[in-house]
Amino acid sequence: MQYNYTRLVNDKDEQKLYEALDSFETSAYFRTRDATKARFGFGATVTTDTAELLQDDIAFGGRSFDEQKIKNSTLMNGFWFVPRIAVTMTQTTITFSSDESLDFDTWLAQIPNMKAEMVHVISVDDETDWADRTEKLISTLKSKQTLKKVVFGRQQILKLSNKLYLSRLIRGLSSQNNTYHFILKHQDEFYISATPERLIKVADGHLTTGAVAGTIQRGDNEQDDMALGKLLLASHKNRQEHQYVVENIQQKLQAMTEKLTVPADPILLKTQQVQHLYTPIIGEIDSQYTLVHLMNQLHPTPALGGVPQKEALAYIQDYERTPRGLFASPMGYLDAEQGGELVVGIRAMHVNQRSHQATLFAGAGIVSDSTAAQEFKETALKLKAMRQLLKDYSI
Ligand SMILES: C=C(O[C@@H]1C=C(C(=O)O)C=C[C@H]1O)C(=O)O
Numbered sequence: 375m376q377y378n379y380t381r382l383v384n385d386k387d388e389q390k391l392y393e394a395l396d397s398f399e400t401s402a403y404f405r406t407r408d409a410t411k412a413r414f415g416f417g418a419t420v421t422t423d424t425a426e427l428l429q430d431d432i433a434f435g436g437r438s439f440d441e442q443k444i445k446n447s448t449l450m451n452g453f454w455f456v457p458r459i460a461v462t463m464t465q466t467t468i469t470f471s472s473d474e475s476l477d478f479d480t481w482l483a484q485i486p487n488m489k490a491e492m493v494h495v496i497s498v499d500d501e502t503d504w505a506d507r508t509e510k511l512i513s514t515l516k517s518k519q520t521l522k523k524v525v526f527g528r529q530q531i532l533k534l535s536n537k538l539y540l541s542r543l544i545r546g547l548s549s550q551n552n553t554y555h556f557i558l559k560h561q562d563e564f565y566i567s568a569t570p571e572r573l574i575k576v577a578d579g580h581l582t583t584g585a586v587a588g589t590i591q592r593g594d595n596e597q598d599d600m601a602l603g604k605l606l607l608a609s610h611k612n613r614q615e616h617q618y619v620v621e622n623i624q625q626k627l628q629a630m631t632e633k634l635t636v637p638a639d640p641i642l643l644k645t646q647q648v649q650h651l652y653t654p655i656i657g658e659i660d661s662q663y664t665l666v667h668l669m670n671q672l673h674p675t676p677a678l679g680g681v682p683q684k685e686a687l688a689y690i691q692d693y694e695r696t697p698r699g700l701f702a703s704p705m706g707y708l709d710a711e712q713g714g715e716l717v718v719g720i721r722a723m724h725v726n727q728r729s730h731q732a733t734l735f736a737g738a739g740i741v742s743d744s745t746a747a748q749e750f751k752e753t754a755l756k757l758k759a760m761r762q763l764l765k766d767y768s769i
Contacts, residue, residue, distance in 0.1 A: 393485050395414070400416075412463045415459070420456040435454025437673070439699065444699045497506040501695055526749070529696070542767055563728040567721060568760075573669065575632070579661065581582065585640070590648065591751075606651060613651070722735050738753050
């Protein structure tokens with residue numbers, strides 16, 4: 375983008391940018407897990423359902439989980455766009471970029487103020503048979519030695535009383551600490567995620583990825599929380615679930631990287647609702663590969679699909695309620711240097727503003743040692759992130 379303008383951040387910038395997410399037909403937001411940087415994209419000069427053609431542009435978007443299609447949705451079948459205006463905000467500076475010559479401060483001042491009404495949840499359609507279906511999956515895993523792990527997804531469909539405004543919804547994201555925040559909006563749909571999981575970041579030939587798999591609840595106090603963390607680190611079932619992911623990432627990246635550093639043991643990654651086993655992985659990539667190549671090579675890791683991949687994906691297609699769309703898929707931004715950062719769209723919901731319908735998603739890695747009731751509780755905790763966001767909206 376040829377026009378760039380950087381200045382110090384002022385008090386009103388953030389709220390105005392949030393309102394611009396609502397006022398543009400196409401927009402996106404990406405905030406890093408450590409909350410030090412936020413990127414916005416507004417308006418679209420190009421839109422496409424695959425990222426392959428966009429590798430020399432700044433772009434935002436997400437790919438669909440697999441090739442299955444979702445009816446009446448543009449976003450859920452994979453959606454990428456090159457923004458008219460890109461904004462990057464750190465704690466001190468703000469940078470505006472565009473191919474158009476714009477007075478950015480005049481542009482920002484013109485964004486209309488958004489007035490949001492309260493939104494109530496009118497009804498919840500849960501998958502009440504999810505635990506039974508998980509029980510069947512566990513029996514299959516026990517009897518069929520070739521299938522080792524399946525990440526089984528669950529949905530809750532909520533009817534809402536009114537349209538949601540992103541400028542208000544986004545405020546509640548601040549309590550979802552230690553997660554990436556991602557929003558992708560197009561026309562009457564948006565997808566929002568507060569995910570702890572990065573698929574991949576590429577900058578100057580350096581790659582950062584990692585395995586996030588294996589879950590336990592948070593404790594009510596620090597002591598309990600630490601005890602639960604220790605339990606998770608010592609759990610054979612969770613370590614196995616986790617190890618599948620580490621090995622798979624290593625194997626998939628072997629041919630594309632010069633050097634890969636993989637710690638022997640996981641550490642803990644804690645969100646508001648749960649704690650996970652986490653193995654950060656770094657490396658140097660061969661110069662012919664871009665972020666998009668790596669995304670397609672890595673996705674889906676067994677943190678979201680399963681082991682062996684082909685069989686696990688077939689199981690997911692056959693036994694989950696609907697195709698996943700953007701759920702559990704790579705999403706984020708591409709920069710103009712064939713790098714960027716993609717996270718995995720979990721702890722997430724898809725909203726259709728026309729039908730006032732929100733679909734919340736959660737999944738859990740199932741292995742032969744799993745118990746259905748425990749996994750049901752785990753998915754309920756994971757769904758809580760978006761349920762909390764909707765509660766915070768009306769406070
Ligand atoms: C699929 C989800 O989470 C994934 C599954 C996990 C697990 O089973 O322990 C942990 C983190 C994620 O890799 C989700 O949150 O929806």
